[in-house]
Amino acid sequence: MTQAFTELSLAEPLARAIAEMGFTTMTPIQAQAIPVVLQGRDVMGAAQTGTGKTAAFSLPLLQRMLKHENASTSPARHPVRALVLLPTRELADQVAEQIRLYAKYTQLRSTVVFGGMDMKPQTAELKKGVEILVATPGRLLDHIEAKNCVLNQVEYVVLDEADRMLDIGFLPDLQRILSYLPKQRTTLLFSATFSPEIKRLANSYLQNPVTIEVARSNATASTIEQRFYRVEEDDKRQALKQLVREHDVKQAFVFVNSKLGCARLARALERDGLNTAALHGDKSQDERLKALEAFKKGEVELLVCTDVAARGLDIKDVPAVFNVDIPFNAEDYVHRIGRTGRAGASGLAISFVSGKDAKLLADIEKLIGKKAEVEPLELETDRRRFGGPAGRINDGQRLWHDERGAAEARRERGRRAAPPADPLFDQPYEPGLPPDVKPSWEEPSKAPVGKGLSAYIRPRRKVPALFKPPVTDTADTSP
Structure with a gap:
């Protein structure tokens, strides 16, 4: 049974913003979490990606903080009261935009505030005073150590995608940040998946939390069609282009496991005429934001990325996701394919399985509780060499022929007329000198020969000396 946002009795400014954004009914996680957070209780929220977790914690926090709003220009009247921590820069930027x-x-x-950007503009914003601070752990610690922000008045803490933060080693940073916060606070922990480590974290920092699970742990959305194809490593690029064309995909995420593989695949697809952008950890923050913005505007067809884009990115109406590489972590598969089929829309998730992926695929099957039917994929023969035009093959002569006419082309080259014969080239060798005449270089030298020298060795030429050594008198001059 769906519930409308009007049933929550939110404040008029929040209700007006929600209506302007076109939100009318709540998702399951929102319907269950918002009333609990409005009561001021700690929450552990588990929901599959793309179900609206951001609104589930943002709206009740804003509602409870309205009593602190004021028009003062003094930074002291605007201390940090809500802290939202996220694992990646892209996710932090997206959540901050939603809260705004x-x-x-x-x-x-x-x-x-997040890394990869100059700290000076972020410092200027913090010095003005803010009530809601969205941050990644590493950059927040930089600002804390630089004394750019004080967290002693924080009333609400949100750990979003907490399992991902633990996966990438943020636990020590989280512990340091939480040590700066007041003991009396409301802590909300939201994640698409719960692990034993997450539960230990919750037991340490949450007080009598309300556990909310609106979907089976690690379940994939029912609106996503999942397909698996048997493709060897060397054929993955060709298979990707073929399936994009067959399914008439206008936009898609393309996931790989390594930053180097991401950059190489993006360049190769760009050379093949596909509008492509790369998104991985070695890109600067400005490059990553520009690539995402171009993808959101539809200027980029294929966004080739690593798992840095697997979590939380909310880009509407993306019809497909391609897993060129099977992820090393089975949970990342759930997050990757969650980039499509969002908000109830249908989506397509295609994964390429090579011979070395048997164990990784078994882990995914165990996680999602479903058998993966791996289908054979018959690759087209028209692009076997150098990615030539459809219906044609390359004959090695930089010429493209219809496949049926390839044999005829080879026969035609065999029938080509031989070049005209060169009579001089065909003549047998004839010596240019009579047999009793020796060449000049074999004649002995006519110059006078010194004693003991061969007739074939020229004597050294005498040249006048410019300086002569002085003659010394060797006579005895003693008295």
Whole structure:
């Protein structure tokens, strides 16, 4: 049974912002979490990706903080009261934008800080005073050590995608950050998957939390069609182009496991005429944001990325996801394919399985509780060499022929007329000198021969000396 946002009795500024964004009914995680957070209780929320977790914690926090809003320009009147921690820069930027839209008609201030960018603009925003701070752990610690922000008045803490933060080694940073916060606070932990490590974290920092699970742990969305194809490593690029064309995919995420493989595949697809962008950890933050913005605007067809884009990115109406490489972590498979089929829309997830992926595929089957039917994929023969035009093959002479006419082309080359014969070239060898005449280089030298020298060795030429050594008198001059 669906519930409308009007049943929550939210404040008028928040209700107006929600209506302006076109939200009318709540998702299951929102319907269950928002009333609990409004009561001020700690929450452990588990929901599959793309179900609206951001609104589930943002709206009730904004509602409870409206009592602190003021129009003062003094930074002291705008201390940090809500802290939202996220694992990646892209996710932090996205959540901050959503919170800004929700708080559009309020006087509550918000900002975002993350690495890869200059700290000076972020410092200037923090010095003005903000009530809601969205951050990645590493950059937040930089600002804390630089004394750019004080967290002693924080009332609400949100750990979003907490399992991912633990996976990439943020646990020590999280522990340091939480040590700066007041003991009396409301802590919300949201994640698409729960692991034993997450439960230990919750037991350490949450007080009597309410556990909310709206979907089976690690389940994939039912609106996503999952297909698996048997493709060897060397054929994956060709298979990707073929399936993009067959399914008439206008936009898609393409996931690989390594940053180097991501860059190489993006360049290769760009050479093949596909509008492609790469997104991986070695890109600067400015390059990553530009690639995402171009993808959102539809200027990029294929966004080739590593798992840095697997979590939380909410880009609507992406019809397909391709796993060129099977992820090393089975849980990342759930997050990858969650980039499509969002908000109830249908989506297509295609994964390429090579011979070495048997164990990784078994881990995915165990996680999602479903058998993966691996289908054979018959690759087209038209692009076997150098990616030539459809229906044609390359004959090795930089010429493209219809496959049926290839044999005829080879026969035609065999029938070509031989070049005209060169009579001089065909003549037998004839010596140019009579047999009793020796060449000049074999004649002995006519110059006078010194004693003991061969007739074939020229004597040294005498040249006048410019300086003569002085003659010394060797006579005895003693008295």
